[in-house]
Amino acid sequence: MRFDVNRLNDPDIKSKFFDSFKRNINCRVLTNNAISENSNLFGVLSKCAVQVVGKVPPRKPHQYSDDPSVVKLSAERKSLQQECRLTGTCDRSDLRKRINHLKRSIKKRLKSINEAAASAWQM
Numbered sequence: 001m002r003f004d005v006n007r008l009n010d011p012d013i014k015s016k017f018f019d020s021f022k023r024n025i026n027c028r029v030l031t032n033n034a035i036s037e038n039s040n041l042f043g044v045l046s047k048c049a050v051q052v053v054g055k056v057p058p059r060k061p062h063q064y065s066d067d068p069s070v071v072k073l074s075a076e077r078k079s080l081q082q083e084c085r086l087t088g089t090c091d092r093s094d095l096r097k098r099i100n101h102l103k104r105s106i107k108k109r110l111k112s113i114n115e116a117a118a119s120a121w122q123m
Contacts, residue, residue, distance in 0.1 A: 002056040003049045017052040024048055070109050077102040 007013050024044045031037050065071075077099055084095045 001046070001050075004054045004056050007053050013052060017048060020048045020052050021045065065110055065113060067109065067113055070106055070113075073102050073106045073109065077106065 008017065021044065024047065025041075028040055028044060031040070080095055080099045080102065084092050084099065087095065
């Protein structure tokens, strides 16, 4: 998630952000666990940033397709990625190879769909 930090150049927005952060940091629950405390701090910071500063839209639009072959390849790729994350073995090269092959196949299929749509539009 990216925030519109350029808005912090405005003194009013900057003071709103700091006031909101101070208010939310004071009313949070303290814990003895450093990891959860760090997570809570970043959660408060993120919440304040979303409320006051706002998010920046993604740089690239996400590709979406309801084509059955793309959906099937994508589901297979997601299951392999999850298997790769859950596998405790040191050598995941075969899984990574299959995942990358599926990614390239998805890109090729999306490209062919876009080209077909463009050629149909020109006619």
